[in-house]
Amino acid sequence: MASIAKHVESLGAYCITAMEQTGRTFNMLLQVLWELLHPPYRFYPIVRQMYFIGARSLTLIIVSGVTIGMVLGLQFYNILQRFGSVELLGAGVALGVIRELGPVMTALMVVGRAGSSITAELGIMRITEQVDALECMAISPDKFLIAPKVVAGLLSVPLLTMVFDFVALFGGYFVGVKMFGVAEGSYWNGMTDAVEWQDVRLGLEKSFVFGVLVTLICCSRGFYMHLTKAGSQGAEGVSSATTDAVVLSSIAVLFSDFLIGALA
Amino acid sequence: MTGNTPTTNAITIRDLVVDYGPRRILNGINLDVPHGQIMVIMGQSGAGKSTLLRCILGLKKPTSGSIQMLGTDIATASRKEIYKARKQIGVAFQGGALFSSMSVAENIQLALHEHTDLDEKTIQIMTRIKLDMVNLLEAENLMPSELSGGMAKRAALARAIIMDPKLLFFDEPSSGLDPSTAAELDQLILTLKKGMGITIVVVTHELDSIFKIADHIAVMKDGNLILTGTPQEIIDSTNPEIQGMLNRKPRETIVDTDAHLRRLTGDF
Ligand SMILES: Nc1ncnc2c1ncn2[C@@H]1O[C@H](COP(=O)(O)OP(=O)(O)O)[C@@H](O)[C@H]1O
Ligand SMILES: [Mg+2]
Numbered sequence: 001m002a003s004i005a006k007h008v009e010s011l012g013a014y015c016i017t018a019m020e021q022t023g024r025t026f027n028m029l030l031q032v033l034w035e036l037l038h039p040p041y042r043f044y045p046i047v048r049q050m051y052f053i054g055a056r057s058l059t060l061i062i063v064s065g066v067t068i069g070m071v072l073g074l075q076f077y078n079i080l081q082r083f084g085s086v087e088l089l090g091a092g093v094a095l096g097v098i099r100e101l102g103p104v105m106t107a108l109m110v111v112g113r114a115g116s117s118i119t120a121e122l123g124i125m126r127i128t129e130q131v132d133a134l135e136c137m138a139i140s141p142d143k144f145l146i147a148p149k150v151v152a153g154l155l156s157v158p159l160l161t162m163v164f165d166f167v168a169l170f171g172g173y174f175v176g177v178k179m180f181g182v183a184e185g186s187y188w189n190g191m192t193d194a195v196e197w198q199d200v201r202l203g204l205e206k207s208f209v210f211g212v213l214v215t216l217i218c219c220s221r222g223f224y225m226h227l228t229k230a231g232s233q234g235a236e237g238v239s240s241a242t243t244d245a246v247v248l249s250s251i252a253v254l255f256s257d258f259l260i261g262a263l264a
Numbered sequence: 265m266t267g268n269t270p271t272t273n274a275i276t277i278r279d280l281v282v283d284y285g286p287r288r289i290l291n292g293i294n295l296d297v298p299h300g301q302i303m304v305i306m307g308q309s310g311a312g313k314s315t316l317l318r319c320i321l322g323l324k325k326p327t328s329g330s331i332q333m334l335g336t337d338i339a340t341a342s343r344k345e346i347y348k349a350r351k352q353i354g355v356a357f358q359g360g361a362l363f364s365s366m367s368v369a370e371n372i373q374l375a376l377h378e379h380t381d382l383d384e385k386t387i388q389i390m391t392r393i394k395l396d397m398v399n400l401l402e403a404e405n406l407m408p409s410e411l412s413g414g415m416a417k418r419a420a421l422a423r424a425i426i427m428d429p430k431l432l433f434f435d436e437p438s439s440g441l442d443p444s445t446a447a448e449l450d451q452l453i454l455t456l457k458k459g460m461g462i463t464i465v466v467v468t469h470e471l472d473s474i475f476k477i478a479d480h481i482a483v484m485k486d487g488n489l490i491l492t493g494t495p496q497e498i499i500d501s502t503n504p505e506i507q508g509m510l511n512r513k514p515r516e517t518i519v520d521t522d523a524h525l526r527r528l529t530g531d532f
Binding site: 125129133134135139 | 318321322323347348350351353355357358359361362363364365374375378379423
């Protein structure tokens with residue numbers, strides 16, 4: 001009995017922690033919005049963070065985009081061939097990439113590359129009192145540290161998604177047209193006929209949401225590290241906060257992908 | 265009531281109590297720091313010196329009590345009021361806390377960039393003046409990771425005084441430094457007081473520097489202020505705790521050996 005009570009207790013503690021963290025992340029969003037509405041407005045820090053996120057993730061995005069495009073090309077070709085409708089290949093690849101895989105895969109890549117280093121950076125700043133130093137200089141960390149990262153996430157993830165989509169379509173083209181000999185015209189025309197504005201818009205909406213979600217979760221995990229158990233564990237705490245942030249934001253991406261898809 | 269009442273103190277602390285979770289860290293502190301003087305807070309590590317500093321700076325909310333800093337009641341002030349008060353202070357943290365993504369010069373300039381409209385050239389000159397004061401001109405373009413411990417502390421000091429603050433906090437300036445660098449820092453702290461009239465709060469347990477720089481000394485132990493006074497009053501004190509600290513005697517010898525043995529073996 002005692003052990004059941006103990007399990008219930010730890011489950012309760014876990015739920016409270018999870019709720020606290022969700023609350024803090026949401027609070028951070030409000031702070032960022034508040035700061036964005038108040039001057040001074042600075043663009044350079046945002047550009048710098050976009051460069052940081054973009055430069056970190058671009059190669060990975062291109063490589064994985066081409067690969068995913070090729071995989072889709074391969075799979076769709078095999079399936080479509082059974083029904084004798086390989087002319088739908090372009091449409092299949094394009095819809096799959098633009099509506100679903102482009103935004104999700106891009107967001108996951110950004111989590112792994114840029115998100116993890118955002119958490120580590122802010123976590124280290126927290127435990128070495130750099131955040132306190134900023135506070136004592138009367139500089140709001142929300143404005144100086146967090147807001148540029150969140151805005152950069154909001155803008156970079158959609159841009160990177162477009163890059164991913166673009167190269168993925170060529171990956172599919174390479175496999176379908178160059179390897180299996182699907183007619184070039186039917187690949188591109190099938191694509192332009194099938195893809196509608198609402199598909200593009202869905203993909204874009206998703207990537208905006210993912211961009212904000214990922215940067216917010218990664219920022220709040222690092223920035224509020226001192227309020228969690230990891231806060232007292234020094235360098236080890238930074239690494240566990242980073243792992244947590246990656247896991248959590250990946251789940252958030254996948255789950256919100258489902259939600260947006262279901263609501264659309 | 266962040267009163268404009270004129271006061272002779274830069275900092276006035278009354279009945280300050282602070283807890284971390286269930287642990288009481290500060291247990292009813294009363295402290296006055298007069299304008300234009302150097303207050304040294306001394307005490308063993310873990311006594312609560314840094315925590316006291318964090319409360320004064322508004323980084324940690326106290327459980328109860330009041331803290332007046334430059335006329336602002338830090339314990340009850342809004343974020344905006346606290347930020348306003350902070351524009352008049354400078355803080356050099358224990359480990360330096362330099363921003364690791366910025367060079368030494370960028371670290372020092374940051375407050376100027378954020379809070380003033382000065383042009384780039386002026387900012388650069390002001391930066392060099394402060395770097396020169398801490399004898400760190402050659403490190404202008406180095407990154408914090410390339411600095412030694414002593415250099416990082418001096419850079420942190422330069423950053424703390426860039427806005428010509430009225431009030432300067434310095435947490436453990438000389439710990440971990442070689443004697444000559446430590447002496448240089450002491451000299452610099454005295455210069456800042458005399459030349460610029462800054463009120464300075466220094467946390468340290470280096471006896472040499474305490475008696476060189478202090479106008480007032482506050483001695484802390486286990487979350488309590490056990491004595492405040494001038495250096496002479498501290499030396500003359502008959503309090504055995506303080507005499508122990510001054511003579512660097514080891515902890516008082518254990519009287520109840522049985523009880524101590526039981527504590528060590530965990531058998532209560
Ligand atoms: N963030 C914290 N969480 C819990 N306890 C803390 C924290 N910071 C300091 N303490 C505790 O407060 C006490 C005083 O610490 P501190 O003010 O850093 O001492 P000092 O600076 O005098 O060496 C110590 O016992 C320390 O364990
Ligand atoms: Mg300390």
